[in-house]
Amino acid sequence: MLKPYIENINKIKSEISSIGEEISHANKISLSALKENDLSMLKDVNLSLKQLSTKSNDIDKLIVKTLALYSPEAKDLREMVSFLKITNELIRAAAYSKTFAKNFRKSFSEDLNSEAILEYAIPLLKSSNLALQTAIEMVLEDDEKIIEQKFNKVLVEDSKTDDLYAMVEKNILKLITKKxxxxxxxxxxxSSLRKLEKISGRAASIANLLVFAEVGGDLENV
Known part of the structure; x- marks a missing residue:
């Protein structure tokens, strides 16, 4: 493969990973806020969707340019198509992360039963972000076996978030009947906690796209 093509691919992967790490870092701040029960820390989540969208658009332009210049073959073409879709998934994940931090802080008050909420909210956020982190690690991975391992890990964490959200939903509905x-x-x-479940859903989509890039399959099911 031509050196300029490989350089472009590496840059695309690096830039995608950079966006993912920025989102993950924001989620870690949110997690610390919940663990320490200090929601004022959520103000430190300063994801700029405008800046991330600009970065995403720059990546997409580089992908299109690379496709036009080098006419990649089957596997490489799958990878490029996957990257185009992954940038969109990351922007959606960023929006969910930002909305969670903003809305959870605004809606949470001293009158609410914080212990009953945080019991499941903390592991929910932890699993959601772990799914995202693992999916981002897959972007930079070339070993098919490791990609498969990480893919399965993402699916496990995504399933966990579904279960944890169902539990916290049940808890909150019980609290509503009392007050x-x-x-x-x-x-x-x-509603804000629902955004965490959606982040892991985006992570699962990214993982599916990366498996599609590696081994092929039906893109409509990704």
């Missing part, structure tokens, strides 16, 4: 006057606040908290 119906706080139902609006509880529903807003639940």
């Amino acid at each position: 119906i006057e706080l139902s609006k606040d509880y529903f807003e908290v639940l």
